Amino acid sequence: MIKVLIVEDDPMVREINEKFLKKIEGFTLYDSVNSIEKAKEVIISGKPDLILLDVFFPQGLGTDLLKWIRLENLKCDVILITADRNTETVEEAFRYGVVDYLVKPFIFNRFKEALLQFKSRKNSFKNVDSMEQEIIDKYTIKENKHVIEYYENIGDIKGFNQYTYEKIIVGISDMKDKPFTSEQIAKNIGVSRITARRYLDYLEKEQKLVVEMEYGKVGRPKNKYRIKGEY
Structure with missing residues (x-):
């Protein structure tokens, strides 16, 4: 604590x-x-x-x-x-x-x-002897152009956890104005892709995020998320 x-x-x-x-x-x-x-x-x-x-x-x-x-x-x-x-x-x-x-x-x-x-x-x-530039940059050049409103009691909703939700919010804010995937958020905050996807989809339903489909040359299209209003 x-x-x-x-x-x-x-x-x-x-x-x-x-x-x-x-x-x-x-x-x-x-x-x-x-x-x-x-x-x-x-x-x-x-x-x-x-x-x-x-x-x-x-x-x-x-x-x-x-x-x-x-x-x-x-x-x-x-x-x-x-x-x-x-x-x-x-x-x-x-x-x-x-x-x-x-x-x-x-x-x-x-x-x-x-x-x-x-x-x-x-x-x-914690427990880190040396810092990579990417980690340092995360806390020195971060710009929060938009702040997502927190749902204070999301833990009351079945299948959701307040601590994980807050980590997701921090991960989203770290992306600044860039579109991002569930894989990126999962990697940044240390949760599974499936978990990240579930929380991101919830935020999209709450109209706090917008989702776009990115089509590659091969494979299935990827969902890319963006904080609503970031264009």
Whole structure:
């Protein structure tokens, strides 16, 4: 499980972030605090994997906490969640290594996408001594032009699994604006082609994907999928 620390001084926003976090598999709320000083104590003692951090606090700026984390060489990642749209703040945040930047108010799907992308990257780095360029590119030059809306309770549908569904969604987003086959998705996320095909066909029926037939010189035609609206 990925341990998450929420650092937010607004009680209502903090509660919303906590509720959102509980809906996403693979994450656990380690602690939730309302000040930078309390955050430092938790970070030193608990060593969370991920911090969801606001920018504005009565005692200082969240970006100062981000700088402190880097100065202390602490191994934890940060997603900024803030109403600050200032270009300098955004640039500074990425300069100090945030993995994402969410602007309030945001929808649950954008929050979920940020965490799933982080989880996918973290899992890809496990037990790997050296990284291929293709894997690195997956997390550095990725552009999400479209975000598929998640079906939060797909596990309630017979024959479907929520965790597999989320992996499929991440795999689709990694394809950017390119058409893709079930074989490609299966290979990218480590499931069988039949499993990938079943989930892709479901998304097509939900009108989140469109399917095209590609005819080769020999053999049966292939189904190629594309995120709806990508042309």
